[in-house]
Amino acid sequence: MKDTLEEFTLFIKEAFMSELPIQPNDDLTALGVYDSISKLMLIAAVDRRFEVVLTPQQLKRCKTPRELYRLVVGE
Amino acid sequence: MRDKLVNASLRGVATCVPGKVVTLDELYSGYNDAESVKQLKKAAKLTPDLGGRHVVNSTTTAMDLANRAASHLLETLRWDPLSIDVIITSTVEPDALVPSAGYNSHKLLGLSSNCMVIDTTLTCGAFVTALWFAAGLLTTGTFKRALILFGDALSTELEPKDLLSRAMFCDAGSAIAMEHTPNRTPISFICGVDVSGLDTMTLLGRGYRQNQESPYLSIDGLKLGAFFYGKIPALLDNLACFSNTPIGEVDYLFLHQPNQFMRSALLSKIGIPEQKAPSTQYGNCGGSTIPAIICDNWSSRERTPLSIYICGFGAGYSWGALHMMVDELITLPVIIEKDL
Numbered sequence: 455m456k457d458t459l460e461e462f463t464l465f466i467k468e469a470f471m472s473e474l475p476i477q478p479n480d481d482l483t484a485l486g487v488y489d490s491i492s493k494l495m496l497i498a499a500v501d502r503r504f505e506v507v508l509t510p511q512q513l514k515r516c517k518t519p520r521e522l523y524r525l526v527v528g529e
Numbered sequence: 530m531r532d533k534l535v536n537a538s539l540r541g542v543a544t545c546v547p548g549k550v551v552t553l554d555e556l557y558s559g560y561n562d563a564e565s566v567k568q569l570k571k572a573a574k575l576t577p578d579l580g581g582r583h584v585v586n587s588t589t590t591a592m593d594l595a596n597r598a599a600s601h602l603l604e605t606l607r608w609d610p611l612s613i614d615v616i617i618t619s620t621v622e623p624d625a626l627v628p629s630a631g632y633n634s635h636k637l638l639g640l641s642s643n644c645m646v647i648d649t650t651l652t653c654g655a656f657v658t659a660l661w662f663a664a665g666l667l668t669t670g671t672f673k674r675a676l677i678l679f680g681d682a683l684s685t686e687l688e689p690k691d692l693l694s695r696a697m698f699c700d701a702g703s704a705i706a707m708e709h710t711p712n713r714t715p716i717s718f719i720c721g722v723d724v725s726g727l728d729t730m731t732l733l734g735r736g737y738r739q740n741q742e743s744p745y746l747s748i749d750g751l752k753l754g755a756f757f758y759g760k761i762p763a764l765l766d767n768l769a770c771f772s773n774t775p776i777g778e779v780d781y782l783f784l785h786q787p788n789q790f791m792r793s794a795l796l797s798k799i800g801i802p803e804q805k806a807p808s809t810q811y812g813n814c815g816g817s818t819i820p821a822i823i824c825d826n827w828s829s830r831e832r833t834p835l836s837i838y839i840c841g842f843g844a845g846y847s848w849g850a851l852h853m854m855v856d857e858l859i860t861l862p863v864i865i866e867k868d869l
Binding site (some may be wrong): 471485489490491492493494495497498501502507508509510 | 567574575718722749750752754755757759790791794798825
């Protein structure tokens with residue numbers, strides 16, 4: 455069974471090792487948690503869990519957990 | 530590029546680091562602004578057990594470290610300097626352009642006038658490529674002994690405010706001894722280059738092209754990391770087929786470690802246990818990272834022969850992996866040179 459948006463958002467928070475809460479529509483860059491290292495951590499975490507290897511270009515286009523969810527899990 | 534070379538073996542590895550240690554507290558001392566704090570958090574994510582970093586003093590160069598490692602190695606192996614047929618150096622910080630690093634090392638080590646010099650600037654991906662050069666020269670028997678030197682003092686290339694990179698890199702020099710040895714199991718090499726990554730690690734301001742580029746090392750960690758996260762597991766799969774040695778059957782994988790996070794992520798994807806792929810406490814030492822890992826972990830009590838993979842990667846993009854059987858390998862624990 456595929457992840458819900460809320461579960462995926464929690465997964466992102468854990469992948470980033472973020473101490474701050476993250477909501478599905480938050481702008482990750484504005485939250486200060488979407489730096490190059492966090493993106494690298496996300497690439498590895500998404501690959502482990504979903505067997506999808508994201509590119510830096512794809513991550514650049516996705517600003518929120520919701521947009522990442524659409525990209526990785528689908529609607 | 531795929532190649533199998535016979536009649537060459539790895540005989541010795543030595544690594545030197547300078548005595549001066551900069552602790553994380555010292556590194557961040559005086560940097561209390563938001564950007565510095567952010568970099569500190571990033572560094573902690575990348576290298577959770579980050580300790581101090583060894584850096585050269587103002588009078589020591591990268592090749593001082595490499596030459597010292599070579600002296601220790603020749604003495605330990607009891608190799609007469611006059612028996613060396615070729616010296617290969619890799620550094621981006623030669624003492625001078627002319628005479629080149631290799632010629633200076635040739636003089637300092639007292640090598641023979643028959644010993645040839647090859648200078649390169651291969652950076653982090655250097656290890657496997659340099660071993661391929663050497664093995665190619667040793668395979669026919671015209672050259673009997675090769676010495677390979679790596680010198681990197683990356684602390685001198687980093688912008689003072691680039692605290693993240695300063696926390697990642699350690700200055701080090703290393704020396705590798707290889708020898709013509711008939712009837713050896715072939716060493717299998719796979720090396721490659723993809724210049725789409727040419728802008729991901731640059732030191733433009735130190736070249737001769739007149740421009741306004743920064744004199745500091747510039748690194749796009751995301752692009753580099755994402756590229757090699759995809760590339761290295763596939764490279765090792767190809768090596769397994771080419772060498773007919775599955776990764777599960779090797780005794781050790783010596784893998785370049787840009788930082789601990791990348792190392793762990795790659796090992797997890799490759800599916801090899803951490804104890805088979807040891808690391809070094811000295812962090813990213815450029816071309817000397819793999820020698821430092823070997824010196825930190827190899828023990829003379831190791832049963833031999835051992836089946837090993839070695840994999841290096843870095844600027845370019847460039848990468849190289851090899852499989853070889855190793856026996857009678859002499860290594861020294863990483864040497865901390867108090868005077869350098």
